[in-house]
Amino acid sequence: MTDQQPTAAVLxxxxxxxxxxxxxxxxxxxxxxxxxxxxxxxxxxxxSDQEEEIANAVNALRHRYTYLFTTGGIGPTHDDITTDAVxxxxxxxxxxxxxxxxxxxxxxxxxxxxPNEARMRMARVxxxxxxxxxxxxxxxxxxxxxxxxxxxxxKIMNAMMEDVAKRLTRGVLMQxxxxxxxxxxxxxAKPLGExxxxxxxxxxxxxxxxxxxxxxxxxxxxxxxxxxxEQAYAAVRRMAQDMTEQGxxxxxx
Amino acid sequence: MTDQQPTAAVLxxxxxxxxxxxxxxxxxxxxxxxxxxxxxxxxxxxxSDQEEEIANAVNALRHRYTYLFTTGGIGPTHDDITTDAVxxxxxxxxxxxxxxxxxxxxxxxxxxxxPNEARMRMARVxxxxxxxxxxxxxxxxxxxxxxxxxxxxxKIMNAMMEDVAKRLTRGVLMQxxxxxxxxxxxxxAKPLGExxxxxxxxxxxxxxxxxxxxxxxxxxxxxxxxxxxEQAYAAVRRMAQDMTEQGxxxxxx
Numbered sequence: 086m087t088d089q090q091p092t093a094a095v096l097x098x099x100x101x102x103x104x105x106x107x108x109x110x111x112x113x114x115x116x117x118x119x120x121x122x123x124x125x126x127x128x129x130x131x132x133s134d135q136e137e138e139i140a141n142a143v144n145a146l147r148h149r150y151t152y153l154f155t156t157g158g159i160g161p162t163h164d165d166i167t168t169d170a171v172x173x174x175x176x177x178x179x180x181x182x183x184x185x186x187x188x189x190x191x192x193x194x195x196x197x198x199x200p201n202e203a204r205m206r207m208a209r210v211x212x213x214x215x216x217x218x219x220x221x222x223x224x225x226x227x228x229x230x231x232x233x234x235x236x237x238x239x240k241i242m243n244a245m246m247e248d249v250a251k252r253l254t255r256g257v258l259m260q261x262x263x264x265x266x267x268x269x270x271x272x273x274a275k276p277l278g279e280x281x282x283x284x285x286x287x288x289x290x291x292x293x294x295x296x297x298x299x300x301x302x303x304x305x306x307x308x309x310x311x312x313x314x315e316q317a318y319a320a321v322r323r324m325a326q327d328m329t330e331q332g333x334x335x336x337x338x
Numbered sequence: 339m340t341d342q343q344p345t346a347a348v349l350x351x352x353x354x355x356x357x358x359x360x361x362x363x364x365x366x367x368x369x370x371x372x373x374x375x376x377x378x379x380x381x382x383x384x385x386s387d388q389e390e391e392i393a394n395a396v397n398a399l400r401h402r403y404t405y406l407f408t409t410g411g412i413g414p415t416h417d418d419i420t421t422d423a424v425x426x427x428x429x430x431x432x433x434x435x436x437x438x439x440x441x442x443x444x445x446x447x448x449x450x451x452x453p454n455e456a457r458m459r460m461a462r463v464x465x466x467x468x469x470x471x472x473x474x475x476x477x478x479x480x481x482x483x484x485x486x487x488x489x490x491x492x493k494i495m496n497a498m499m500e501d502v503a504k505r506l507t508r509g510v511l512m513q514x515x516x517x518x519x520x521x522x523x524x525x526x527a528k529p530l531g532e533x534x535x536x537x538x539x540x541x542x543x544x545x546x547x548x549x550x551x552x553x554x555x556x557x558x559x560x561x562x563x564x565x566x567x568e569q570a571y572a573a574v575r576r577m578a579q580d581m582t583e584q585g586x587x588x589x590x591x
Contacts, residue, residue: 101545103379104512105369106558109362112384116358126356128391129384131365134543138381161524162544163531203527222553240548259357271414274456278416290387291415292354295493300475305359 090256090309093119094146095129098139098157098167099237102131110239111156118246123256124152134158139170147174147232152253157237159226161203168227171234172211181208185216185225192223218248228252257309262318264304266325267296276324277304284317286310343509343562346372347399348382351392351410351420352490355384363492364409371499376509377405387411392423400427400485405506410490412479414456421480424487425464434461438469438478445476471501481505510562515571517557519578520549529577530557537570539563 095115101107112129119126127150132138139158147153158167172179185208193200207224210216217226217235221244226235228249235245266273270293281289287308293300304321308314348368354360365382372379380403385391392411400406411420425432438461446453460477463469470479470488474497479488481502488498519526523546534542540561546553557574561567 100541100543100560101558102365103369103382104514104560105366105371105373105379106514107545108366112355113358113361116356118358120358126358127386129356131382133380160544160546161527163527163534164543198524201524201528203531204524206527207524238546238548238553261359271451271454271457271460274414274416274459275454278456281416288353290353290417291413292360293413293491295491300491305354307353307357 091124091151091254092127093124093152093154094127094150096139096142096146096153096155097129097131097237098134098155098170099131100133100164103133111237111242114239114243115154115156115246118250120259122250122253123258124253125256125259134164134166136166136170136173139167140174143171143174143232147230151231153232154249155232155234156242159207159224159234159236161206161224165206167234168209168211171229171232174232175211175229177211177213177229179209180212181205182210182214182216182225182227185210188216188223188225217245220244220247259307259309260311260314261305261307262314262321263306264318264321264325266302266304266328269328270302272328273302273304273324276327277321280317280320280324283320284308284313286313287317289317289321344377344404344507345380346377346405346407347380347403349392349395349399349406349408350382350384350490351387351408352384353386353417356386364490364495367492367496368407368409368499371503373512375503375506376511377506378509378512387417387419389419389423389426392420393427396424396427396485400483404484406485407502408485408487409495412460412477412487412489414459414477418459420487421462421464424482424485428464428482428485430464430466430482432462433465434458435463435467435469435478435480438463441469441476441478470498473497473500512560512562513564513567514558514560515567515574516559517571517574517578519555519557519581522581523555525581526555526557526577529580530574533570533573533577536573537561537566539566540570542570542574 102109116126132142158165189208210227211229214227214229219225221241226245233249235242290305292303355362369379385395411418463480464482467480467482472478474494479498486502488495543558545556
């Protein structure tokens with residue numbers, strides 16, 4: 086049932102994330118977006134603004150998953166090297182895409198901006214790429230093969246995902262149920278492990294977190310098999326109820 | 339000057355980040371922490387709760403960087419498999435560390451918790467590992483070789499970094515300067531590229547962002563060479579001033 090589901094990876098590109106200067110918000114957005122259309126995000130990486138690093142990561146990820154989404158490094162300045170790195174990964178030359186040139190020239194004319202060499206770099210894509218629409222600031226992203234290259238600015242990236250989504254094969258939605266358990270992860274562990282064994286098509290995760298009144302645990306069940314999910318959910322709720330009645334759910338650990 | 343600086347990678351472990359359920363905060367914390375002690379964070383990865391995925395990522399990263407920091411997957415439940423995965427990466431057996439057993443037994447006694455098998459799993463570490471102190475909830479992390487294995491709950495991970503930091507070789511601090519530029523990244527691109535070429539020991543990044551009154555750009559200069567940094571900073575400020583006087587800094591792109 087979970088075979089043949091489309092899978093994905095995300096590659097965040099930029100020194101600013103690794104230096105701590107920018108706190109990434111793109112991974113969470115893409116993760117939510119893909120979950121909502123039934124695509125399994127399997128891996129993410131963050132690499133610095135170095136062409137070889139980017140190209141190696143692109144090749145490691147694009148061969149392994151149905152789709153690869155990248156963010157960052159497609160602007161007009163010297164540190165924007167994603168286009169060249171992706172072209173290198175594919176062994177393709179880079180050219181000024183005629184449609185992108187047209188879009189940018191019209192935009193710069195309208196905005197009273199000089200279409201200088203740096204700005205027109207934003208029309209460069211690997212040969213054979215198709216453009217990704219940017220309704221926010223016009224400079225397009227691009228798709229080459231199964232790789233979608235998007236801007237790093239969250240507002241622009243989020244808008245680009247609308248155009249990208251049309252090109253993706255949707256999977257069967259992963260459904261989820263959640264039981265908040267007031268602590269005692271160590272008490273829940275054994276019965277929870279037994280429930281997990283009884284329902285192999287349901288993935289059960291146990292996530293401790295800090296609630297206002299102390300540590301608590303979210304027990305999260307995820308599956309594409311609705312019947313198994315409901316049965317496992319009932320079993321987890323019974324288990325949590327039993328623990329509470331035994332007075333074991335008294336805080337974290 | 340930047341040779342021999344300690345480098346690092348981060349490995350975030352957990353389905354909950356890839357499913358979008360949890361928005362990661364650990365990468366940003368570790369990035370800031372390392373920047374403050376002069377260690378260059380070079381790469382980060384997020385992998386799912388699968389032993390082979392974790393082990394492969396650990397081996398890819400630990401051989402390549404001075405340090406590897408992992409977060410997540412060291413609790414008492416069936417989905418906590420980081421210890422086994424790291425042991426597998428090193429080809430080491432896992433045992434119950436006597437000191438960890440003692441810490442946990444004392445803690446569970448104090449808290450009135452049953453020291454059941456699941457809870458005592460949190461004393462398991464690869465043979466030869468040293469413990470990482472957990473002042474929040476006692477269950478320790480561990481260090482094996484150049485790999486530091488920490489909890490995924492931010493409050494616990496942040497506290498563990500205090501113990502970890504004592505074991506790290508600090509580097510020369512990266513210093514930074516920043517110029518906020520009211521737009522015109524495309525106008526700044528050419529002179530900025532020339533300044534970058536003139537100061538190869540300074541890394542200049544250009545980061546567009548959305549300001550309340552439209553898009554703007556942060557020009558960030560980073561270097562371990564204080565003289566070069568100040569000279570490049572002066573050059574960037576002059577450039578930004580010139581752009582403004584030419585009336586070119588009128589918005590983004």
